[in-house]
Amino acid sequence: MGLTAPDTVRLLAVDAGNSKTDVAVLTAAGEVLATARGGGFRPPAVGVERALDALAEPVARAFAGAGVASVTHLSACLANADLPVEEQQLATALHARAWAASVEVRNDTFAILRAGVDEPRGVAVVCGAGINCVGMRPDGRTARFPALGRISGDWGGGWGLAEEALWHAARAEDGRGGPTALSRTLPAHFGLPSMYALVEALHLAHVDPARRHELTPVLFATAADGDPVARSIVARLAEEVATLATVALTRLDLLGEQTPVLLGGSVLTAGHPLLDDGVRGLLSARAPRADVRLVTASPVLGAALLGLDRLGAGRRARERARAFWEQ
Numbered sequence: 001m002g003l004t005a006p007d008t009v010r011l012l013a014v015d016a017g018n019s020k021t022d023v024a025v026l027t028a029a030g031e032v033l034a035t036a037r038g039g040g041f042r043p044p045a046v047g048v049e050r051a052l053d054a055l056a057e058p059v060a061r062a063f064a065g066a067g068v069a070s071v072t073h074l075s076a077c078l079a080n081a082d083l084p085v086e087e088q089q090l091a092t093a094l095h096a097r098a099w100a101a102s103v104e105v106r107n108d109t110f111a112i113l114r115a116g117v118d119e120p121r122g123v124a125v126v127c128g129a130g131i132n133c134v135g136m137r138p139d140g141r142t143a144r145f146p147a148l149g150r151i152s153g154d155w156g157g158g159w160g161l162a163e164e165a166l167w168h169a170a171r172a173e174d175g176r177g178g179p180t181a182l183s184r185t186l187p188a189h190f191g192l193p194s195m196y197a198l199v200e201a202l203h204l205a206h207v208d209p210a211r212r213h214e215l216t217p218v219l220f221a222t223a224a225d226g227d228p229v230a231r232s233i234v235a236r237l238a239e240e241v242a243t244l245a246t247v248a249l250t251r252l253d254l255l256g257e258q259t260p261v262l263l264g265g266s267v268l269t270a271g272h273p274l275l276d277d278g279v280r281g282l283l284s285a286r287a288p289r290a291d292v293r294l295v296t297a298s299p300v301l302g303a304a305l306l307g308l309d310r311l312g313a314g315r316r317a318r319e320r321a322r323a324f325w326e327q
Contacts, residue, residue, distance in 0.1 A: 001245050009311060012062070012100055013304035015111045016041030016055060016078045018129065021066060022300035023058045025066035028311050029318030034065030035300075043080050048093050050201075074100035075307030077111035078297065079098050093131035104310055108143065109134045109264075111302030115325075116262040116295040118318075120309055123248040124295070125241050128265035129213065133244035143251040145244070156240045158267050161233060162215040165222075168229050170195050180229035185222045186215055189243035220272045231274065238278030239269070246286045255287055264295040301325040 009028040014021065021038040038058030043051040063069060074094060078279045091105040109132045113124035123135035123143070131154060135143035136314030146152035154160075169186050173195040187198040190207055201207040223230035241263070249255045261283065263269065268279075283290050304321050 008070055010066070011304065011307040011311060012059065012071045013300055014055070014059075014074065014076040014078070015108060015298070015300040015303045016076065017108055017299075018042055018079050020060055021055060022203065022298065023055075023062045024174050024300055024304055025062050025068060025071065026304055026307070026321060028072075028308070028313055028317065030308060030313060030324075030325045032304075032321065033067075034062045036061040036065070041079055043090070048090065052093055052097060056097070063099075066153050070098060071100045072102070073307055073311060074103045075303050075310060076103065076105045076121030077108045077303040077306070078105055079108045081105055081107045102310075104306070106130070106306065107134065107147075108299065109144075109147075110136065110142075111299040112264040112295050113262055113302065114305045115297040115299055115302030116264070116293060116308075117260050120306070121254075122182060122260035122262060123245050123252070123254070124262040124264060124266040124288075125268065126265040127157055127237070127241065127263075129159050130154070131160070131240065131244075131265075133248050135248035135254070137252055137254070145247040158213050158216040161219055161237065161267070162212045164233050164236075165215055165219040165230070166195075166212070168196075168233070171200060172229070178229065179238075181222050181225065181227040182219065182230055185218050185252075189214060189218050209310050216267065217270075218277070220270070224272075224273055234272070234274050235278055238275055240280060241279045242267045242282035242286060245283060245290065249287055249290065256289060258289050258291060259287075261287070261290040261292050262295045263292065264299075269294050269296070297322070298325045 011026045012026045019040045021041050024035045025033045029117050036058035039054055041051050081090055087105040091103045095103045109124055109126050113134055113292045120136050120138050125133045132147040133145055133217050147154055165182050168180050169182035170184040172180045187195055192198050202209055219230055245261050280292055283292055305318055308317055
């Protein structure tokens with residue numbers, strides 16, 4: 001059951017990723033009163049309380065802009081809330097901040113899904129730095145994966161793609177593996193003459209290890225030029241995306257129904273034809289009723305719509321909120 005939504009009800013929507021955080025204060029009628037942006041939300045790196053301290057700054061600015069000191073409900077979609085127990089821990093910590101009378105925390109992938117659909121129904125696969133997949137039905141059923149890396153069976157994401165490309169390129173250069181143009185294109189990106197030089201530079205931090213993500217576009221460019229090894233890595237990612245979506249659809253009993261399948265994140269929305277065609281071709285064979293779409297709306301819209309769903313807001317409220325972020 002949704003909460004009663006009188007004129008005094010206010011909603012705080014939060015989409016907090018690893019690199020940035022967007023917050024908004026809305027009325028139950030979907031009117032956006034104020035927005036603010038802050039830095040990344042990284043509890044594993046700094047601890048929950050310090051992460052919430054950083055979140056408090058954009059929340060305070062949004063509250064000031066909206067002329068409120070607290071709200072009725074907080075809908076938070078947070079990076080690093082990968083398990084239900086983590087969502088509950090973060091919800092408890094947020095409730096202690098007294099920003100809202102009620103709090104609901106979800107993994108940030110749910111924000112991308114909800115931003116891309118008109119009702120809480122569908123599946124989203126997100127591939128940015130990492131990879132994740134969630135699904136939901138209006139009756140509250142969800143499908144999700146731990147998304148904790150190799151220990152939970154994951155493969156893909158920009159970081160993983162760069163690692164895979166480096167592995168093949170290093171082995172190609174020293175003879176342990178077959179030839180690939182990646183052994184030239186990867187070091188050339190950093191102005192280095194060989195894979196040995198790149199391995200040394202990364203190991204000794206002459207090249208910041210965090211810059212490995214820059215190699216993902218190099219991988220796609222090398223694949224587009226026809227390199228078989230690079231193309232095989234892209235094909236493996238397409239396989240992983242299609243597998244995640246198909247499993248989520250099956251879990252939710254949606255495989256046989258016309259259902260949105262949303263693709264989000266920097267890798268899946270970059271417009272790589274080889275990847276796009278691969279994903280759509282595999283889904284056409286395995287989930288022929290999937291309606292594959294790219295998500296272009298801001299994820300904080302998804303957090304807002306989830307909050308409006310919780311408040312029992314009507315269609316016009318949701319349309320008003322969507323119009324604000326899609327104008």
